[in-house]
Amino acid sequence: MKIAVIQGPNLNMLGIREQNIYGPMKLEDIHAQMKNVAEQNGFEIEFFQSNLEGEIVDRIQECMGDSDAIIINPAAYTHTSIAIRDAISAVKLPTIEVHISNVHAREDFRSKSLIAPVCAGQIMGMGAFSYHLAMMGMMQILNEVKAMREQQAAAQVAQAQQQA
Ligand code: DQA
Numbered sequence: 001m002k003i004a005v006i007q008g009p010n011l012n013m014l015g016i017r018e019q020n021i022y023g024p025m026k027l028e029d030i031h032a033q034m035k036n037v038a039e040q041n042g043f044e045i046e047f048f049q050s051n052l053e054g055e056i057v058d059r060i061q062e063c064m065g066d067s068d069a070i071i072i073n074p075a076a077y078t079h080t081s082i083a084i085r086d087a088i089s090a091v092k093l094p095t096i097e098v099h100i101s102n103v104h105a106r107e108d109f110r111s112k113s114l115i116a117p118v119c120a121g122q123i124m125g126m127g128a129f130s131y132h133l134a135m136m137g138m139m140q141i142l143n144e145v146k147a148m149r150e151q152q153a154a155a156q157v158a159q160a161q162q163q164a
Contacts, residue, residue, distance in 0.1 A: 001043055001044065001068040001069070001142050001146065002043070002045065002066070002068055002069075003043055003044070003045045003067065003068065003070070003071060003135075003138055003142070004045075004046050004048065004059070004063045004067040004070050004071070005031065005034060005045060005046065005047045005048070005070075005071045005072075005131075006048050006049075006056060006059055006060065006071070006072040006073075007027060007047070007048065007049035007050075007072075007073050007075070008049075008050070008051075008056060008072070008073055008074040008077050009050070009051040009052075009075045009076055009077065010051065010075055010076070011049055011073060011075055012027055012049050012051070014030070014100075015027075015029075021100075021106075022101065023100065023128055025128040029128075030128050030131050031047045033128075033131070033132065034047075034131055034132070034135055037135045038135065041139055043142065046067070053077055053081055053083055053084065056077065056084055056087075057084060057087045060084065060087035060088060060090075061087055061090070061091065063091055063093055064091045067093065068093065068094075068142055069093055069094045069096075069138050069141065070088065070091075070094070070095040070096075071095075071096050071098060071131070071134045071135070071138055072088070072095060072096070072097055072115070073097070073098045073099060073100070073131075074097065074115050077115075078097070078099070078103070078110075078113045078114065078115050079109055079112055079113065079114065080114065082114060084114075084115060085114045085115050085117075088115065088118045088119070089118045094120045094138070094141045094142070094145070095119045095120060096119060096121050096123060096134045096137055096138055097115050097116055097119045097122045097123070098122075098123050098130050098134045099122075099124035099130060100124075100126075100127055100128060100130055101124065101125060102124055102125030103124055103125075104124075104125075105125070120137075120141060121137055123137065
């Protein structure tokens with residue numbers, strides 16, 4: 001099963017931008033850690049970062065039929081983007097919203113997420129470790145999905161055998 005990790009604007013500047021808020025880790029280091037966790041647990045993972053809203057919408061749409069789940073930090077678009085929210089809603093994949101900082105402890109305009117209502121969950125305020133927690137949550141969700149699919153397949157086989 002494959003997890004798509006989507007990173008919004010300015011997250012390519014992690015390690016440089018406002019280290020007092022976002023910490024010292026670079027995006028590539030965060031991704032390397034997530035890749036390790038995914039591989040150790042038998043999941044595929046793909047990473048994407050863009051500063052452009054339309055490119056993020058395109059990437060979310062591409063996840064349909066290609067990925068099983070999305071972990072997204074929409075960054076500033078969290079607070080403004082109906083388009084990203086609609087794309088997540090459209091693809092119907094389990095999605096977790098991540099933030100490095102605790103957006104509720106910052107400016108008022110950051111408290112509102114347009115994305116959260118269409119997500120399975122939201123993790124924030126743990127620094128770069130928020131991504132690790134999102135991985136744990138998503139792997140749990142996908143393991144449950146997998147177990148449900150296996151149960152359904154077994155039930156179908158049993159039904160077919162009964163009818164034969
Ligand atoms: C952020 C929080 C957003 O408000 C901000 O615009 C970001 C990063 C975070 O990870 O804490 O760029 O999503």
